[in-house]
Amino acid sequence: MTAAAAGRDALADTVARVAADVPGVAFLRPGLADLFRSSVRTGPPAAGGRRQPAGVRVSRASGSGPWEVDVQIVVRRDHRALTVARAVRDAVTGALAGKAPGVQVTVTVANAV
Amino acid sequence: MAMNTGAELPGPGTGTGGAEEPSDDERLACGRLLSEVWEAREDGADDDPHLRECPYCSAAVRQLDLLGAAVREAGAGREPEWDAGALTERVMDVVRLELRPGRPLPLGEREEDLWVREAMAAKALRAAAETVPGVRAGSCRIRPAESGGSPARGPVRVRLEVVVPLTPPLRDLAERIRQRVHGAADEALGLPVADVDVHITDVTDPAGAEEAQGPRGARDTQGAQAPQGVESARGVQAAQDAEEGNQP
DSSP: OOHHHHHHHHHHHHHHHHHHTSTTEEEEOOOHHHHHHHHHHHSSOOTTOOOOOTTEEEEESSTTSOEEEEEEEEEOTTSOHHHHHHHHHHHHHHHTTTTSTTOEEEEEEEEEO | OOOOOGGGSOOOOSSSSOTTSOOOOOBOTTSOBHHHHHHHHHTTOTTOHHHHHOHHHHHHHHHHHHHHHHHHHHHTTTOTTOOHHHHHHHHHHHHHHHHSOOOEEEESSTTOOEEEEHHHHHHHHHHHHTTSTTOEEEEEEEEESSOOSSSOOSOEEEEEEEEEEOOSOHHHHHHHHHHHHHHHIIIIIOOOEEEEEEEEEEEEOTTSOHHHHHHHHHHHHHHHHOTTOOOSHHHHHHHHHHHHHTOO
16 A cells, blocks of 8 residues: 555544534445445455445645545434534534645535435 | 526426446446346345346355345344334435435535435435425425536535425425425535525325325315315426415
8 A cells, every 4th residue: 555545544533533523424435335346246355355334535736735525424313414514614614624734625415314 | 697598497307426437437348237236136126037137146146145144244233223124224224325325516615525325315305295294205306507517516406396285385395395495404414505496296186085095186175164165286396386476
């Protein structure tokens, strides 16, 4: 794994942890459908391959550009989706302020349970 | 705000997430959609020979069964009052919405980068409409109210089909439904809504006698009593459409 990929995955892990702890977040989009998709199409994924947590995508347009973070969450039914989404954005932005200044955070509410 | 014209209305729905939607749905090697195979399985429609014989469909159904079994096992014995059936249903609901999430819709202010998936929003708005007694919500389509960038920010337009009890005046009932939908969009979601188009697709006898005499008989009876002379479902629809045209 390259250093850039390791850095990206570390950021993704931080995002996943911070987002999941926000009140009103039931869990991150679990990616259950992805599990089906990969097994139906190609069998189990190759061992050793590390993937970003489902529900979090971290990328950057160029090697030195700002990081872009996409978080997909499932909220609790008794919480307002907008309030939770804003709290996730603020928590992720705050947690990454040192490691990834200028990070752009997109939050999508995928479902409520 | 633009007047409502027929040309602006979103097309008739096929439920949340139509075929033209961007989707995470999976087309199996045999050509079937994964979501269709699962729905057939959940509906108990196992009389389709293809589903029994196709190796791809069989594999997909096996995965579904395994997930269901795993969920039931995880819940079993955890708490005495644990309702494994309800839990399974909720897990499958999450899976279903992952397959057909629908388009992203803007949450909050225009300059924010927050979104909600159409399927989830539609579920919440249908449930809000059904808080009006006797109302059953059907297709719910949510589209940007303004044309523009993709995906567009800004308020959305909701097109909701409902079946309502025939309790005139239907305009008041439609207005109550509209208010509930507006309220849920704001309070439960934070989704800015420009318009809610309520389409009454059918009416039922409020006394629940439709099983005995059918909706037509119920309508005729009620129509004679209705102060505004509601005579047919067609008239109901026309009145409803006229009301939408007057919407600000």
